[in-house]
Amino acid sequence: MRRSTLGLFATALVMLTGCATIPEGAVDAQALECPPGTEGCDEIRPVGPGGEVEFEMDNFWFNITDGVAVTGDIEVTAINVGPAYHNIEFLGAAEGSTFMGGSDGDAVVGADGNETGVGVAALFPGEWTVICNVPGHRAAGMETTMTVYATEEEAQAAIEAGETDVDRDAADPQG
Ligand SMILES: [Cu+2]
Numbered sequence: 337m338r339r340s341t342l343g344l345f346a347t348a349l350v351m352l353t354g355c356a357t358i359p360e361g362a363v364d365a366q367a368l369e370c371p372p373g374t375e376g377c378d379e380i381r382p383v384g385p386g387g388e389v390e391f392e393m394d395n396f397w398f399n400i401t402d403g404v405a406v407t408g409d410i411e412v413t414a415i416n417v418g419p420a421y422h423n424i425e426f427l428g429a430a431e432g433s434t435f436m437g438g439s440d441g442d443a444v445v446g447a448d449g450n451e452t453g454v455g456v457a458a459l460f461p462g463e464w465t466v467i468c469n470v471p472g473h474r475a476a477g478m479e480t481t482m483t484v485y486a487t488e489e490e491a492q493a494a495i496e497a498g499e500t501d502v503d504r505d506a507a508d509p510q511g
Contacts, residue, residue, distance in 0.1 A: 381432050382460045384408030385488055389501075391466075393447075394418030396476035398466060400501040404491045405484045407461045413454050416447035422473065423447075424455070426482070427465045432458035443469055461486035480505060 386408030392399045392415045401415070409432060414424050423436065423446035434444045434455040445455030461484050468478035482501055485491040494500050 381430050382407045382458055386410045391424060392417050393422045395420055396473055396478045398478060398480045399505045402502060404495060404500050405482060406488055406491050407459060407484050407486055410457045410459055411454060412445050412457050413452060414445045414447045415452045416449055419449040421448050422468045422470060425467050425469045426457045426459060430458040441469055459484045
């Protein structure tokens with residue numbers, strides 16, 4: 337099901353001519369606005385309603401517990417149900433995400449043990465790899481995927497079909 341959806345994105349991409357730097361899956365994208373007096377701005381950002389997604393995390397797993405993501409700025413709530421610090425990075429998130437920097441690098445949100453954090457990930461439509469980038473944690477199991485839908489209609493169809501990411505990993509969070 338996801339594969340055929342991504343095929344549609346690829347078809348739409350053909351219409352976006354003249355922008356060689358647009359990422360794969362960028363159905364609806366716009367360049368960042370250039371500050372007055374500058375030139376050469378070619379950063380491309382996802383445009384859309386975004387949405388809200390909630391993750392639970394612990395040593396060493398993620399589970400998406402609520403929400404659905406549509407392209408745009410997606411509010412990401414990270415509920416840490418364990419004792420150790422973890423963060424959430426979407427590999428390839430666009431400019432406009434709340435990149436933490438420092439030792440967290442391109443993570444968009446982090447949370448200490450039994451705390452909750454909120455960040456924003458700017459994502460194009462597609463299936464994204466989600467990791468905790470604390471050294472060793474990805475290899476220990478903190479890697480999952482999250483689907484970002486191109487439109488709210490697509491997201492609604494996935495909800496009605498019971499095909500969203502919510503609780504997908506709950507039965508076997510270590511898996
Ligand atoms: Cu971690």
